[in-house]
Amino acid sequence: MDICIGGIFDGQKIENNNDFFKVExxxxxxxxxxxxxxxxxxxxxxxxxxxxxxxxxxxIRKAESILKKKKESI
Known part of the structure; x- marks a missing residue:
């Protein structure tokens, strides 16, 4: 899914092949x-x-919430 949880990009999908990244x-x-x-x-x-x-x-709770919303929209 690659959706950001928390921080500046909360809720946004980011495609990145690294294990971490920083945004300012x-x-x-x-x-x-x-x-x-x-x-x-x-x-x-x-x-x-x-x-x-x-x-x-x-x-984990936020990820579960995102997945439930995604499942409901299908």
């Missing part, structure tokens, strides 16, 4: 570092970009 907001001191995390949810493995500042339990 122009004209601001805000920045977010994202780390690729793989979650086993609903019997499948999904990859997400999780902001390093986010708690892992929060990230």
């Amino acid at each position: 907001e122009h004209y601001s001191d805000n920045s977010s570092k994202y780390i690729r995390q793989h979650f086993h949810l609903f019997g499948q493995i999904f990859s997400f970009w999780v902001c390093e500042e986010m708690d892992l339990n929060q990230a």
